[in-house]
Amino acid sequence: MGKIIAVANQKGGVGKTTSAVNLTCALTREGRRTLLVDLDPQGNATSAMGVDKRRVKAGTYETLIGTETPENAKIKTKYGDLLPSNKSLSGALIELVELPEREYILKKALGSEAAGYDYIIIDCPPSLELLTLNGLVAADTVLVPVQCEYFALEGLSDLMNTVRLIKRKLNPALEIEGVVLTMFDGRTNLSMQVAAEVKKYFRDKVLRTVIPRNVRLSEAPSHGKPVMAYDSASRGALAYTSLAREILERNEKGGRA
Numbered sequence: 001m002g003k004i005i006a007v008a009n010q011k012g013g014v015g016k017t018t019s020a021v022n023l024t025c026a027l028t029r030e031g032r033r034t035l036l037v038d039l040d041p042q043g044n045a046t047s048a049m050g051v052d053k054r055r056v057k058a059g060t061y062e063t064l065i066g067t068e069t070p071e072n073a074k075i076k077t078k079y080g081d082l083l084p085s086n087k088s089l090s091g092a093l094i095e096l097v098e099l100p101e102r103e104y105i106l107k108k109a110l111g112s113e114a115a116g117y118d119y120i121i122i123d124c125p126p127s128l129e130l131l132t133l134n135g136l137v138a139a140d141t142v143l144v145p146v147q148c149e150y151f152a153l154e155g156l157s158d159l160m161n162t163v164r165l166i167k168r169k170l171n172p173a174l175e176i177e178g179v180v181l182t183m184f185d186g187r188t189n190l191s192m193q194v195a196a197e198v199k200k201y202f203r204d205k206v207l208r209t210v211i212p213r214n215v216r217l218s219e220a221p222s223h224g225k226p227v228m229a230y231d232s233a234s235r236g237a238l239a240y241t242s243l244a245r246e247i248l249e250r251n252e253k254g255g256r257a
Helices: 014-028 044-048 061-063 087-096 102-110 129-139 158-167 187-206 215-223 235-252
Strands: 003-007 033-040 075-077 082-083 119-123 141-147 177-184
Touching: 003 061, 003 082, 014 033, 014 044, 014 082, 014 119, 014 177, 014 215, 033 102, 044 187, 044 215, 061 087, 061 102, 082 119, 087 129, 102 119, 102 129, 129 158, 141 158, 177 235, 187 215, 215 235
Parallel strands: 003 119, 003 141, 033 082, 033 119, 141 177
Antiparallel strands: 075 082
């Protein structure tokens, strides 16, 4: 049974999609069968995996409304399998809101897929609404990217409260996979201070791997590639490879990792 990890933070611009895409690619390169679920109507994860979101015929939207199965909607890429998204997913918010057990729709849809993968990564939208709730209810754990800047800690308490609420009422098994510091610049006092605050609050939930500010990370999506396919020697690529190995180490306890 594959592990499902939701990548979530309701604050935009923290490296959420970057983390979801590059973690998927890195896990695939480590020999794990990995599926990326693009749950964001912006479809940025889809584009970053080299898929033209304008040409997507079926994806997350069709899976959620039940007109297509994940098996038929997913796309195989060089970087891992993908359940794609585009702006049509925005319509799901309207169509799902009146359905019974609407928070469980993604969980039910992915039920048969989990057996075929080692890891399923869900890229959640940058907000705490129905699509994100579906991602968190479907997940075993949540990975939280935190940008090393002044406003980074704002909203984290809201996310943690949401996680606690979901754990209490909708998904008792949900746990924190970890908190990953992103856009870190060791030359600035601000990055060091934010890192210290995050570690003070989350303690051993903060992952050892830190994702640096890196031009290659910013450039890679415009080429439709994860950073390790765009520039495997870059600091960003090395960091996400390290993050994948750390997550494997935590989950597989020395197994194949």
